[in-house]
Amino acid sequence: MSSASSDSKFVSDDQNLIAQNLDQIIASDTYKLAHHDLDLLNSPSMRGVRMLLEISKPELRLEEAGITSTVIVFGGARVQERSAAESCLAESLDAVNADPNSKLLQRRVEQARKLLELSGFYDSAREFAFLASRYGQPKDSTTPCCSTHVIVTGGGPGIMEAANRGAFDAGCRSIGFNIELPHEQYPNPYITPNLCFKFNYFSLRKFHFVMRSVGAVLFPGGFGTLDELFEVLTLRQVGAKSAMPIILFGTDYWSRLIDFEFMADSGLINDEDRQLFQFADTAAEAWSLIRDHVQETC
Numbered sequence: 001m002s003s004a005s006s007d008s009k010f011v012s013d014d015q016n017l018i019a020q021n022l023d024q025i026i027a028s029d030t031y032k033l034a035h036h037d038l039d040l041l042n043s044p045s046m047r048g049v050r051m052l053l054e055i056s057k058p059e060l061r062l063e064e065a066g067i068t069s070t071v072i073v074f075g076g077a078r079v080q081e082r083s084a085a086e087s088c089l090a091e092s093l094d095a096v097n098a099d100p101n102s103k104l105l106q107r108r109v110e111q112a113r114k115l116l117e118l119s120g121f122y123d124s125a126r127e128f129a130f131l132a133s134r135y136g137q138p139k140d141s142t143t144p145c146c147s148t149h150v151i152v153t154g155g156g157p158g159i160m161e162a163a164n165r166g167a168f169d170a171g172c173r174s175i176g177f178n179i180e181l182p183h184e185q186y187p188n189p190y191i192t193p194n195l196c197f198k199f200n201y202f203s204l205r206k207f208h209f210v211m212r213s214v215g216a217v218l219f220p221g222g223f224g225t226l227d228e229l230f231e232v233l234t235l236r237q238v239g240a241k242s243a244m245p246i247i248l249f250g251t252d253y254w255s256r257l258i259d260f261e262f263m264a265d266s267g268l269i270n271d272e273d274r275q276l277f278q279f280a281d282t283a284a285e286a287w288s289l290i291r292d293h294v295q296e297t298c
Contacts (some may be wrong), residue, residue: 001258002029003165004055007296009045012247013248014206015154017163020056020232025077027288029208035082039073044225044278045293048229049137050061050200050201050237051201051204052078054099054199054200054201054204054205055204055207056196058197058208059208059211060176061194061195061197063194064210065147065173065194065195065296066147067138067147067150067175067195067212067272068147068148068212069148069149069150069213069214070150070151070152070213070214071132071136071147071149071150071151071152071158071213071214071215071216071217071290072152072153072209072210072213072215072216072217072232073115073125073128073129073151073152073153073160073163073216073217073219073227074153074154074159074160074216074217074218074219074221074224074225074228074229075121075158075159075160075162075163075219075220075221075225076118076158076159076217076219076220076222076225077123077154077156077157077158077159077160077221077222077224077232077250078115078157078158078222079115079118079119079121079122079139079158079162079220079221080115080119080122080157080158080160081119081122081123081162081218082116082119082120082122082123083117084111084119085118085272086116087117088115088116089109089113089115091112092105092108092111092112093109093110093112095108096108096109106253118220121159121161121162121219121220121250122159122250124160124218124219124249124282124283125159125162125163125217125249125283125288126162126163126165126166126169127166127283127284128166128217128249128283128286128287129151129162129163129164129165129166129167129170129174129282130166130167130283131280131283131284132149132151132167132171132287132290133150133151133166133172133173133174134170135149135287135291136148136149136172137149137150137170137172137173139184142143147172147173148169148214149172149214149215149290149294150172150174150175151163151166151167151174151175151229152176152177152209152212152213153174153176153177153191154176154178154179154198154205154224155176155177155178155187155188155191155196156178156185156187156188157188159219159220159221160188161178161188161190163186164176164188164190165190166193167192168190169276173192174191174192174195175192175195175196175197176188176189176195176196176197177197177199177205177208177209178196178197178199178204179198179199179202180198180199188256192271206228208233210227210231210232213241213244214244214289214290214293215244215245215246215247215289215293215294216244216245216246216290217229217247217249217280217286217290218222218246218247218248218249218254218257219249219250220249220250220253220257228295229246229248232246233273233276233277236276237247237273243293243297244293245278245289245290246276246277246278246290247277247278247279247280247286247290247295248277248278248279248280249279249280249281249286250279250281251279251280251281254279255279260274261274
C-alpha cells in the first residue's frame with residue numbers, strides 16, 4: 001500500500017476536527033493559569049490557599065492605606081438608632097392589636113420595647129467613633145496617609161453601623177470586616193469603600209480585628225459580641241496580646257449579664273483578671289480610657 005493511501009486513513013488530516021480540538025484545549029480549565037482557575041481555587045484542596053489569601057489581602061491593603069493602629073468596636077447588630085427602634089415598636093404594637101391573643105406577637109412587643117431602651121447605645125457608639133477618629137486622623141496632619149486609632153467594626157448594621165457612621169461624620173476613614181453568611185446581608189454604607197473587606201473564615205477575620213488594635217469597646221450585643229469579648233479577654237489573659245484597654249460600655253448591662261465576681265470567687269479566674277477590662281457609661285469616658293493608655297504607653 002502506498003504512503004499516500006495510508007496517510008488518508010489518519011484522523012489528523014481532518015482540519016475541522018483539528019481546529020475544534022484546539023478550541024477545546026484553549027477553553028479547558030487545565031490550560032488556565034492557576035490563579036485564574038476559580039473552580040480550582042474554590043475546591044476543598046485549596047482551602048489553605050484561600051486562607052492565606054484572607055490573611056494577605058487585608059494586610060496588604062491596610063498597609064498601603066497607612067493604617068498603623070485600630071480601635072475595635074463590637075456590639076449588637078439589632079441595636080438601632082431611636083427613630084428606627086420606635087418604628088419597629090409601632091409595627092409590633094399594630095400587629096398585636098390585630099391579634100391580641102398571640103403570645104408570639106406579645107413577646108415581640110416586649111423585645112421591641114427593650115431594643116428601644118437600648119437605642120441610646122447607638123448614639124454613644126457613634127459619638128465614641130467620632131472622638132477616636134478625630135484624634136487619630138486630624139485634619140491638619142502633615143501625613144494624611146498615615147492613620148492611628150482607625151475605627152474597625154464587623155461592617156454590619158446596629159452598633160457596627162453606628163461606629164462607622166461616627167467616623168464618617170468626622171470626615172475620617174474607618175474599616176469594615178464583613179463576613180459571608182448563609183443569609184443575605186450587606187455592609188453598612190458608612191465604611192470607607194477601599195477599607196471594606198469580606199471574609200469567608202471567622203478565624204481569620206478575628207486575626208485581623210486584633211492585629212493592629214490598641215483598644216476595644218464592647219457595647220451590648222448577642223452571641224457574636226460575647227464571642228469577640230471572650231476572645232480578646234483570653235488573648236490578654238494568656239499574654240498573646242499586648243496590654244490594651246478592653247472597655248465594656250454600659251456598666252449596668254454588663255454587670256447583670258456576666259458575673260465576673262462569681263467567676264473569681266469560684267477560682268475559675270484570678271482576681272487580677274478582673275483588671276483586664278474596665279467599664280464606661282459615656283463616649284467621652286470610654287475614649288479617655290483609651291487615649292490615656294496610649295499616651296502612657298508612648
